[in-house]
Amino acid sequence: MPNAAVRTAVAVATASLLVLSGCSAESDAKAEFSGIVPAPARFELTDRGAFTLGERTRLVVSGDGAAAVAETFAAPLRTATGFELPVEEGAAEASDIELVIDPEVEGDEGYTLDSGADGVRIAASAPAGLFWGTQSLRQMLPGEIEEADPIEPEGGWQVPAASIVDRPRFAYRASLVDVARHFFPVDYVEQHLDRMALMKMNVLHLHLTDDQGWRIQIDAWPELTGIGASTSVGGDGGGFYTKDDYRRIVDYAADRFITVVPEIDLPGHTNAALSAYPELNCDGVAPKPYEGVEVGFSSLCASPARAEATDRFLTEVLAEVAEMTPGPWIHVGGDEPLATEPDDYLDLVRRITAAAAATGKTVIAYHEMGASTELPPGTIGHYWDLTAGHEMPANRRGEPARPYPESAGQAHAFLEQGGRLVLAPADKTYLDMMYPDRPAGPLGTELGTRWAATITLEEAYGWQPEATIDGLDESDILGVAASVWTETLSNAADFEFMVFPRIAAIAEVGWSPADARDEEGFRSRLTTLGAHLDGLGVAYREVGGVDWPG
Ligand code: TNX
Numbered sequence: 001m002p003n004a005a006v007r008t009a010v011a012v013a014t015a016s017l018l019v020l021s022g023c024s025a026e027s028d029a030k031a032e033f034s035g036i037v038p039a040p041a042r043f044e045l046t047d048r049g050a051f052t053l054g055e056r057t058r059l060v061v062s063g064d065g066a067a068a069v070a071e072t073f074a075a076p077l078r079t080a081t082g083f084e085l086p087v088e089e090g091a092a093e094a095s096d097i098e099l100v101i102d103p104e105v106e107g108d109e110g111y112t113l114d115s116g117a118d119g120v121r122i123a124a125s126a127p128a129g130l131f132w133g134t135q136s137l138r139q140m141l142p143g144e145i146e147e148a149d150p151i152e153p154e155g156g157w158q159v160p161a162a163s164i165v166d167r168p169r170f171a172y173r174a175s176l177v178d179v180a181r182h183f184f185p186v187d188y189v190e191q192h193l194d195r196m197a198l199m200k201m202n203v204l205h206l207h208l209t210d211d212q213g214w215r216i217q218i219d220a221w222p223e224l225t226g227i228g229a230s231t232s233v234g235g236d237g238g239g240f241y242t243k244d245d246y247r248r249i250v251d252y253a254a255d256r257f258i259t260v261v262p263e264i265d266l267p268g269h270t271n272a273a274l275s276a277y278p279e280l281n282c283d284g285v286a287p288k289p290y291e292g293v294e295v296g297f298s299s300l301c302a303s304p305a306r307a308e309a310t311d312r313f314l315t316e317v318l319a320e321v322a323e324m325t326p327g328p329w330i331h332v333g334g335d336e337p338l339a340t341e342p343d344d345y346l347d348l349v350r351r352i353t354a355a356a357a358a359t360g361k362t363v364i365a366y367h368e369m370g371a372s373t374e375l376p377p378g379t380i381g382h383y384w385d386l387t388a389g390h391e392m393p394a395n396r397r398g399e400p401a402r403p404y405p406e407s408a409g410q411a412h413a414f415l416e417q418g419g420r421l422v423l424a425p426a427d428k429t430y431l432d433m434m435y436p437d438r439p440a441g442p443l444g445t446e447l448g449t450r451w452a453a454t455i456t457l458e459e460a461y462g463w464q465p466e467a468t469i470d471g472l473d474e475s476d477i478l479g480v481a482a483s484v485w486t487e488t489l490s491n492a493a494d495f496e497f498m499v500f501p502r503i504a505a506i507a508e509v510g511w512s513p514a515d516a517r518d519e520e521g522f523r524s525r526l527t528t529l530g531a532h533l534d535g536l537g538v539a540y541r542e543v544g545g546v547d548w549p550g
Contacts, residue, residue, distance in 0.1 A: 033160050037137045037504050038200055038511035048116030053097075053141065053157035054082050060092040063101020065127030067111025070099050070254050072123060073134035077141075081157060082150040082533075085311035085440050094119045097137070109202070110167030115135060115159050128257040129167075132200050136164060138200070143531025143549065146175030158538045170465070172422055173510035174203035174261070175503065180210035180272070181293075182232050182486040183239030184495070190252045191492075191536075195500075197256040198532060199507035201411035204253055205261045205331065205481060208241075208321075211290045211298050212270035215240045217264070220316040221277065228265050228272035231289040236490050240492060243324055261364065262321050265333030266314070267300035267348040268338055274298055279309040293487045296338030302347050310348075314355040323361030330361040334369035335384065342371075350374050359412075364422065373417070380478055381414030383407070386452060387425045388469050408469040424481040426452035428463040429506050431499050432485040435541070442539055449488065457543045461505035461522055464514070482506035493539045500533060500540030501526055 027041040035041065059070040072088040092098040094117065102123040105112055111124040113135035122133035138145065140160060142153040172540045175196050177184065193204060214228030217240060229240035235538050241249070250260050270280075271290045278286040282301035290298075300310055322330055332352050339343045349365075349372045356363045357376035364380040385407035386392060391406065411421055426433070434447070436454040453459075460523075465480055466472050482503045489495045504526065508517060523546050531549040533540050542548045 006452045013233045016072040032142055032155070032158075032528070032531070033140055034527040035521065036136050036164075037515040037522070037525050038508035039521065039525065039531045040136065041513050041516055042165040044163045045101075046116065046161045046163050048161040049159055050120065051115045051117060051120050051159040051361075052094060052095075053077075053081065053083070053159065056093075056095045057085060058096045059082060059085060059087045060096045060098045061087060061089060062098075066099045066101050066130055068255075069127050069130045069134060072131070073099075073138070077145060079149070080145050080147045080151055091123070091169050092119055093401050096120075098122065099134070099476070101125065101127070101130065105129060107167035109171075111136075111164075113164040113166070115163075116139065116161040120159065128202075131197075131257045132166070132168075133164075135197055135200055136166065139202070139418075139528055139532060143528070143533075143535045146532050146535025148537075149290040168511045169201065169513050170477060170479035170510050172203050172481075173201045173507060174205045174422065174424075174479065174481035176205040176207060176424070176481050176483035178210070178379040178484060178486040179215050180207055180213045180232075180265075180486075182236060183213060183215060183488040184379075184486075185231075185239065186241065186245045186248055188492060190250050191409060193249075193253050193256055193258055195533070195536060195538060196507075198529075198536075199212055199504055200511050201482075201503075201507050202257055202480070203261055203479070204249075204261050205263060206249075207263045207265065207485075209264050209333075210269045211295070212292075213240075214272040214276070215239055216246060216264075216321065217242045218317050218320050220320065221313065223276035224273055227289070229364070231272070231291050232489050233291055233293055233492075235291050239333060239348060246464055252326070256328070259327035259329070260325060261329045261331050262325050263331035263333055263364075264317060264321060265335065267302075267345070268296060268298055268335065269333060269338045270300055271298040273313075274300075274471060277309070277313070280313060281307065282306060292516050296336045299337065299340040299344075300348055302340070302344035311351060311355070314352055315358070318355050318359055322356075322361050325361070328362050329364050329380070330359060331364040331382070332356050332369075333366060333405075335366040338367060342346075346372055346374075351446045353379060367407050367410040367414070370413035371401040372412070375414065375417045375419070376417040379414060379419045380418060381411050382424060382481070383411045383424055383468065384423045384430075384483070385426045387463065390466060392426060404469075408471075410470055411469065414500075421476055422466045422478050422481055423482050425463070427482075428453075428455065428460055429480065429482050430455070430485065431460075431482055431502050431506075432487070432489065435543075438543070441497050445488075447488050447493070447494055448498055449485075454481070454542045455502065457502055457545075458519060460502040461508065461517075461519055463509060465509060480506060480510040497541050500530070500538050500541060501546070504529055 098121040111129040124130040144153040214224045225240040230238040
């Protein structure tokens with residue numbers, strides 16, 4: 001928790017952000033506040049005097065959807081402050097927080113926020129923007145606002161006086177979580193969603209299936225979970241989401257304006273499915289469940305002899321997944337098809353993407369599927385290879401060297417077929433990549449891998465999406481993703497050590513306009529984010545060069 005000495009240090013570190021303050025209560029509030037992550041498009045501290053959230057504070061709403069946003073925002077605030085914080089309509093007073101739907105505010109997710117001694121007003125043309133405005137306000141409150149028990153911060157619940165005009169750079173700002181290599185239960189996914197919301201990330205990409213586990217109930221194919229969910233990497237036990245579990249995740253996400261993108265990884269990365277159903281295998285023999293970390297050894301069977309079972313599997317599985325997913329996207333994987341002959345791969349890609357498109361969703365696939373010229377129009381490409389100029393080295397887990405232009409060309413094939421790109425270059429956004437100093441994790445084990453790169457906080461931050469591959473226009477980019485693959489991550493502490501704070505860098509790359517980003521400012525704003533992560537109990541790595549709250 002921040003103490004007075006640290007607050008002073010923060011105030012010094014962030015002096016350039018601060019304007020002269022009139023009274024000591026206000027300087028307390030400002031000393032604690034070093035800025036918002038991701039950086040708003042426009043942010044100014046003003047001299048209107050600090051706002052104090054107090055016992056009389058109400059959330060005064062107007063417009064469709066504003067009350068629901070207010071309730072989601074108020075729930076944790078009520079816990080930490082012990083205040084009633086009623087949601088009401090009517091005229092706002094200086095002690096209130098106003099949430100207003102105003103069609104004049106730009107952008108589907110844009111908002112304006114004005115705070116001062118005369119009250120707080122957040123305005124947006126749609127509820128999503130209002131919600132992101134509340135998440136900025138959340139960061140402007142003391143970090144103790146995240147606490148699960150009532151608490152009174154030194155200096156009270158002060159919010160610095162500020163004026164913000166904000167909207168995201170990209171519409172798709174994803175956190176990819178691999179729940180296949182190690183399973184993470186619903187409660188933990190909900191915690192992660194809350195942390196994503198704090199950083200205005202709006203897509204949870206669940207990597208639900210892989211060689212080591214199948215994590216989603218499918219009624220028509222019960223052994224996918226009956227057999228396929230029993231394992232994970234290293235024999236750490238299995239697990240899966242029932243349909244009700246999955247709907248709980250979807251609903252919790254939706255309350256925070258986060259869309260769940262389910263991924264069923266096909267045609268490779270399918271050992272768990274193949275182990276559950278012999279008829280999906282060319283030789284009719286189910287392989288053993290797999291608990292190792294190799295990739296590229298499993299494949300659906302392209303042979304006509306297995307076409308009936310394989311196509312029924314694709315149709316029924318993808319239909320059930322789509323049916324429980326309200327969001328517009330379904331992800332069908334497609335990566336690392338090392339055990340699939342190239343012609344078979346093209347045949348399977350056609351059948352997989354056709355079955356996915358038949359659900360009515362927009363299909364997303366890893367860039368390898370760009371080898372096909374028969375993608376459903378508008379299919380989104382998910383680029384995960386290295387940034388331009390970096391060649392995937394030979395012997396990467398047995399693969400031959402793969403020249404960068406091949407995967408860049410595959411990414412461009414999605415644009416040529418009417419789609420856009422999600423950019424997730426492994427050497428910048430893969431949060432399972434080690435830090436260069438290869439620190440032991442909190443439990444004393446070595447975490448992560450380094451096949452793509454080692455990644456510092458600064459490298460995760462300094463990356464330019466438009467330069468990921470050659471020849472991209474801003475309009476080609478749907479968004480970015482920060483990926484956490486969990487071969488080496490089996491518990492919350494290890495997960496958080498690798499993910500935080502580097503995920504905040506990717507969140508800012510996805511949200512903030514390029515000209516609002518700067519490394520020094522980011523580092524100083526992490527002091528405030530750190531106080532909130534402390535309140536949430538996140539075991540982030542205290543990366544050097546940041547004045548962590550301590
Ligand atoms: C590559 S990236 C994979 C995953 C691994 C990850 C480990 C991608 C689409 N496939 O199967 O978990 O590397 O870093």
